[in-house]
Amino acid sequence: MAVDKRKKSTSESLRNTRTYGKFRCHNPSCMGRLQPEGGQGEVQCPECGMAFRVAWIRPDFPRIRGPVWEVNRKLAEEALKNKEGN
Amino acid sequence: MALNRKIGYVDLTTGEVDVQPIPLEARKKYLGGRGLDAYLLYNHTKKGCDPLGPDNVLLISGGLLTATCASATARTHVMAKSPLTGMLGSANMGGFFAPEMAWAGFHHLVIRGKAKKPVYLYVHDGTIEIRDAKHLWGLSTTDTQWAIREELGDEEVKSCVIGQAGENLVRFANVMTGVKNAAGRTGMGCVMGSKNLKAVAARGTMDINIAHPVEALEYNKGFIDQITSAKVNQTQGTLGTPFIWGATNSWGGLRTRNFQLNQLEYADDIEPERLDEIATETIGPHHMTGCFGCQVHCRAQYRIPSGPHAGKYDEGPEYTSQGAFGAEPECRSAETVLTGNHLVDQYGMDNLEVGSLIAWAMELYELGIINKKQTGGLDLRFGNDEALLEMTERIAFRKGWLANALADGGIPASEKIGKNSFDYLIQVKGMSNLHSDERATPALALNIATASRGSDHLRSRPAIDLYHLPEAVLRKIYSSPIPYEGPLSSEHTSYEGKPWQVFWQENCYMAVDCLGICKYHTVFLGATLPNFEDWPKVIYYNTGLEMTPEEIWEAAERCNMLERMFNLREGLARTDLKKGDMLNHRYFDEPCLRGAPGVVGLTIDRKKFKQMVDEFYTHKGLDKTGKPKAATLKRLGLAKEPSHLV
Amino acid sequence: MPEEAKVLKIDYEKCTGCRLCELVCSVHHDGVSNPMRSRIKVVKWEADGIYVPMACQQCEDAPCLNACPAKAISRNVEMGRVEVDYAICIGCRTCVSVCPFGAMNFNSIERKVSKCDLCDGDPQCVRFCEVKAVDVVTEGDLSLPKKRQAAEKIVAAGVRSAVLEAESH
Numbered sequence: 001m002a003v004d005k006r007k008k009s010t011s012e013s014l015r016n017t018r019t020y021g022k023f024r025c026h027n028p029s030c031m032g033r034l035q036p037e038g039g040q041g042e043v044q045c046p047e048c049g050m051a052f053r054v055a056w057i058r059p060d061f062p063r064i065r066g067p068v069w070e071v072n073r074k075l076a077e078e079a080l081k082n083k084e085g086n
Numbered sequence: 087m088a089l090n091r092k093i094g095y096v097d098l099t100t101g102e103v104d105v106q107p108i109p110l111e112a113r114k115k116y117l118g119g120r121g122l123d124a125y126l127l128y129n130h131t132k133k134g135c136d137p138l139g140p141d142n143v144l145l146i147s148g149g150l151l152t153a154t155c156a157s158a159t160a161r162t163h164v165m166a167k168s169p170l171t172g173m174l175g176s177a178n179m180g181g182f183f184a185p186e187m188a189w190a191g192f193h194h195l196v197i198r199g200k201a202k203k204p205v206y207l208y209v210h211d212g213t214i215e216i217r218d219a220k221h222l223w224g225l226s227t228t229d230t231q232w233a234i235r236e237e238l239g240d241e242e243v244k245s246c247v248i249g250q251a252g253e254n255l256v257r258f259a260n261v262m263t264g265v266k267n268a269a270g271r272t273g274m275g276c277v278m279g280s281k282n283l284k285a286v287a288a289r290g291t292m293d294i295n296i297a298h299p300v301e302a303l304e305y306n307k308g309f310i311d312q313i314t315s316a317k318v319n320q321t322q323g324t325l326g327t328p329f330i331w332g333a334t335n336s337w338g339g340l341r342t343r344n345f346q347l348n349q350l351e352y353a354d355d356i357e358p359e360r361l362d363e364i365a366t367e368t369i370g371p372h373h374m375t376g377c378f379g380c381q382v383h384c385r386a387q388y389r390i391p392s393g394p395h396a397g398k399y400d401e402g403p404e405y406t407s408q409g410a411f412g413a414e415p416e417c418r419s420a421e422t423v424l425t426g427n428h429l430v431d432q433y434g435m436d437n438l439e440v441g442s443l444i445a446w447a448m449e450l451y452e453l454g455i456i457n458k459k460q461t462g463g464l465d466l467r468f469g470n471d472e473a474l475l476e477m478t479e480r481i482a483f484r485k486g487w488l489a490n491a492l493a494d495g496g497i498p499a500s501e502k503i504g505k506n507s508f509d510y511l512i513q514v515k516g517m518s519n520l521h522s523d524e525r526a527t528p529a530l531a532l533n534i535a536t537a538s539r540g541s542d543h544l545r546s547r548p549a550i551d552l553y554h555l556p557e558a559v560l561r562k563i564y565s566s567p568i569p570y571e572g573p574l575s576s577e578h579t580s581y582e583g584k585p586w587q588v589f590w591q592e593n594c595y596m597a598v599d600c601l602g603i604c605k606y607h608t609v610f611l612g613a614t615l616p617n618f619e620d621w622p623k624v625i626y627y628n629t630g631l632e633m634t635p636e637e638i639w640e641a642a643e644r645c646n647m648l649e650r651m652f653n654l655r656e657g658l659a660r661t662d663l664k665k666g667d668m669l670n671h672r673y674f675d676e677p678c679l680r681g682a683p684g685v686v687g688l689t690i691d692r693k694k695f696k697q698m699v700d701e702f703y704t705h706k707g708l709d710k711t712g713k714p715k716a717a718t719l720k721r722l723g724l725a726k727e728p729s730h731l732v
Numbered sequence: 733m734p735e736e737a738k739v740l741k742i743d744y745e746k747c748t749g750c751r752l753c754e755l756v757c758s759v760h761h762d763g764v765s766n767p768m769r770s771r772i773k774v775v776k777w778e779a780d781g782i783y784v785p786m787a788c789q790q791c792e793d794a795p796c797l798n799a800c801p802a803k804a805i806s807r808n809v810e811m812g813r814v815e816v817d818y819a820i821c822i823g824c825r826t827c828v829s830v831c832p833f834g835a836m837n838f839n840s841i842e843r844k845v846s847k848c849d850l851c852d853g854d855p856q857c858v859r860f861c862e863v864k865a866v867d868v869v870t871e872g873d874l875s876l877p878k879k880r881q882a883a884e885k886i887v888a889a890g891v892r893s894a895v896l897e898a899e900s901h
Contacts, residue, residue, distance in 0.1 A: 011614050014559065050683075066354065291768040293765070294766065374748055378751055381752065
């Protein structure tokens with residue numbers, strides 16, 4: 001049988017790319033790595049300026065709960081104005 | 087062993103039952119589950135058959151690996167010609183039914199005909215019995231299951247059933263098992279209802295021999311670890327599928343107010359963390375449950391915290407219910423989401439269809455296309471939680487003119503409503519879309535446009551396209567098992583290479599559905615989860631069947647082609663807005679108004695979309711009209727269908 | 733002094749009801765998938781979402797051992813388990829009927845009784861249960877986590893009553 005026990009599959013070899021304790025910015029054109037401090041409630045992406053509320057799955061496992069609405073709205077309105085201006 | 091599970095043929099008109107083995111040739115070509123169902127559907131129905139007539143066949147199946155020592159081999163597949171779309175009807179659910187059916191000796195059921203009065207099937211250790219279901223008619227999905235257990239005196243019986251919606255021939259009624267597991271799309275429950283078939287119950291104590299048990303057990307341990315150590319699954323195991331909400335709503339991927347906005351602002355009360363709090367408050371800290379053999383345990387449990395249904399137990403809500411009872415109708419209350427989820431679970435209806443159609447009706451109401459007389463007195467404006475839930479109930483029982491029209495599905499309803507109502511209907515091939523907004527993601531737009539069962543995220547969606555993965559990682563995933571040297575782009579707004587990603591995912595998800603395992607165990611929401619290269623080991627250790635990654639790929643490609651051939655037979659035409667691989671004009675004409683700066687202002691480019699479809703057809707071996715080329719059919723061994731192997 | 737015996741510790745609140753324990757038990761012992769053969773069984777009240785894994789408690793004063801008319805059941809101190817000698821067993825199922833937990837099973841295919849043997853020291857149900865609804869601990873430690881849990885509740889209640897007391901002033 002063509003089962004090679006030693007050879008790692010793609011998924012197994014990609015496993016070491018996983019990072020814990022960090023998350024990515026939720027702007028899909030940015031996806032900058034963000035690493036909030038333990039218990040921190042909000043985080044702003046230094047790359048694109050989007051701001052997020054942070055939730056903690058476990059004390060060592062942060063995730064984005066949702067956007068900081070005022071910042072999100074402001075960025076969207078500015079972007080729309082710029083695009084319409086062009 | 088798994089390979090000796092049978093096909094049970096049941097004719098409800100004559101009461102005849104026949105049991106046949108599955109030839110190895112059929113196994114190798116179509117694997118099992120959805121793939122073999124597609125073969126059975128193509129072979130056992132005739133062109134143009136009435137979806138609600140006795141000649142339509144209802145197929146219920148487990149996969150090749152169901153109940154074996156792989157991971158999460160829990161999925162049940164249901165297939166028939168769809169009464170909603172008139173094309174492929176196909177739906178998949180978790181829970182415990184398919185494993186029980188496999189222990190009872192069966193992988194596939196082919197049910198045709200129509201019973202004179204309500205009946206249910208009892209599948210038990212190699213036998214199939216047709217039993218009276220008069221006493222079950224009218225019961226909810228869960229009450230039906232508990233009543234069958236009581237009648238048979240066996241708490242271990244697992245059933246897949248229909249609720250009132252299926253009995254009332256709501257064209258998007260579910261087949262359900264457990265409290266909330268739903269084969270929820272394309273109206274498979276409606277087909278069951280049309281056959282007077284209330285339930286299929288299973289109970290089995292037959293061995294499934296594992297070909298190499300020691301290796302299977304050891305390999306499974308590592309396999310599970312690979313799956314559960316992924317951050318995405320650890321998050322799912324805490325919050326369930328709603329975990330996607332936070333990201334999608336942040337960047338602007340939620341279809342809100344039918345299709346007017348792409349974000350539900352200030353919806354903190356229905357964010358997954360809040361739903362998790364409610365579940366913790368009502369059930370306790372350990373409130374997650376799982377399907378058979380699955381360690382991801384992504385299903386939350388809850389009791390409705392307040393309102394007229396306060397205290398009722400249910401499971402979920404899934405991400406889909408957040409959209410159906412949140413984003414689309416622009417409602418922001420957790421009580422509404424949890425109550426709405428409970429109603430569709432109990433009546434057995436597709437939450438996606440319900441939410442989407444009501445949101446559509448809300449837009450029509452606000453535009454004055456339908457009036458308050460037609461809504462039966464309901465003030466059906468966006469954000470009216472009470473009207474949303476009332477309309478949900480009415481649809482299940484077809485109560486009132488509008489609810490009765492909506493219960494027939496979007497396209498027939500648009501014909502009844504008239505005017506330009508169809509222009510506002512967000513559907514593909516007659517099936518409503520999930521509450522996702524694909525205007526900023528060409529790959530996802532191509533996925534819903536070309537999916538075999540209509541607008542759908544579980545057939546070919548390259549969800550990882552939104553992760554901005556390095557091109558090298560994309561290359562590693564998407565150029566195996568078949569080499570691919572064309573373009574790939576990390577940018578979600580790009581059109582480059584997306585058709586290949588959609589083609590690859592289409593085959594990946596088909597393989598998963600044939601094996602009977604869950605999509606959270608493959609490259610769907612996480613890039614580091616198992617795929618083609620990992621499956622040969624699982625298949626070999628468990629069943630003894632030797633298959634290479636390329637052979638699994640080819641089988642998946644073949645099964646996808648059969649589904650396309652079925653759709654072509656039933657009228658698929660590339661640019662037809664009602665039966666084609668085509669999107670509503672709003673995707674091309676109305677820009678995104680919310681979300682991340684790079685998303686705002688985007689639409690799908692018509693010309694580039696057409697090019698993507700062309701490229702996708704080329705990958706699949708189709709001509710420009712979307713029909714398979716003769717060489718493709720020959721390569722896949724489909725030139726002589728229907729071939730009646732089973 | 734011999735090493736303290738290991739026992740199964742079941743925390744039903746953590747159980748997700750997935751039944752992987754049943755699957756791996758039957759595959760490990762019999763090389764087949766079949767929950768009917770499993771030594772562990774998840775009992776469910778699905779309408780309320782409650783799942784309780786049930787397995788042999790390896791009782792000190794084991795009713796199955798006491799009741800066996802053929803004296804086929806004995807205690808293996810080294811393995812920390814109660815076991816069946818199939819060379820002696822007559823298959824009368826008395827042990828099945830007297831077990832207060834229903835943990836002695838009757839396998840209707842091989843037509844003999846079966847029970848948890850702790851997989852000779854490496855219980856597979858424990859190995860595969862990621863949520864640790866089934867765990868293995870040394871006998872002496874069995875009640876310590878429960879004590880801690882109960883103590884936490886007392887502390888929480890104490891804090892809460894102190895707050896209420898402060899608020900009332």
